[in-house]
Amino acid sequence: MGRCLRTFRNTLKNNFVDKGVTPFERYGFITPDDWKKFVVKASSENFKQKSEHGKSLSKKNIFRPNLGPDGYRAKLLKWRQMEERLRLAGIPNPLEGCSE
Template sequence: MWQHLLKMFVLTPRSQKQVFGTMSAALRNFRSTLRNEFILHYKPGSKALRFPPKEFKHIGTDEWRLFVKKTFKEEFKAKSEKAKERRKKNKYNHRLGSSGYAGLLKRKQKELGGMLKDIDRADTWLLGRKKKNGEYDDDVKEIAEKIKELKQMVEEGLFVPNGCADILTAALDKRPNGSRVQGVGHFITTSTYFNKPMGKASEKQEAEKICDRRYAMMAQRFDELKAQISAFVASDIGSCSIATKSPTC
């Protein structure tokens, strides 16, 4: 299979696992579409199920009938119900559709006229869970508030994202696992996403931002202390506390 794909596409050996993972997910989605749209509307043995749908004439009749038979097996139904129950327990349900985060960012690029460049995965995570009316579910709202607070802390130099210990990790209180990164999509591993080489210009800009934030905080603190000292010296208590040859108090 891999050799056949290499004849059709330019692929690196390291991408083999990711390619097969994508193919596997696509096949699962296709089977799910066939079951939900062309099989489960009918009763077992229905004449409408004797042949594959006109839209999928490339599916052989024998292959189709075997697939239909498996779909109505009690074993499959039990497995399907179990999957439904598991999905109900999912928190922070997304609204990405079949195109995933890649499709979401593509649509966003089109909306902004190609102005979208680097976007934090916390932002894509939220975009993927936004309703059509621009609102979030209650559980997502809580995370949105945390993300807002953490971004403010980054601006103030109180929180410095480092690798996978970034804003979204802190907001969800959950580190990305080895197989997927929240806010990015399937088959993007932590090592692939977080170990991307940063150009020298980007490193310099990031270092300058951190220095500027820290300098601004120090300057603000210095001004506050200066104001406190001035107020203290100008007060009666301050005047009485200074030793002079002719005490006034």
């Protein structure tokens, strides 16, 4: 839910606030009063500073922690199978000693 809300707010800011248009035709549930509040918040200096800080942090993160739609449990099964293949091939496990 949090990710969807952040994505929606980001869409509103990029497609409407930055371009100076209103979203009322596309998103009828947004009231003019709520839109004014959002524009004021999205245009504030504090918001812009946080946005720039987040962008710079995001650029540093070259390995995105995305396990896909199956999540950790499915990856754990694949990792165990990989460990077994390495063991059968006589290759030492590169993750030996790492905690889960």
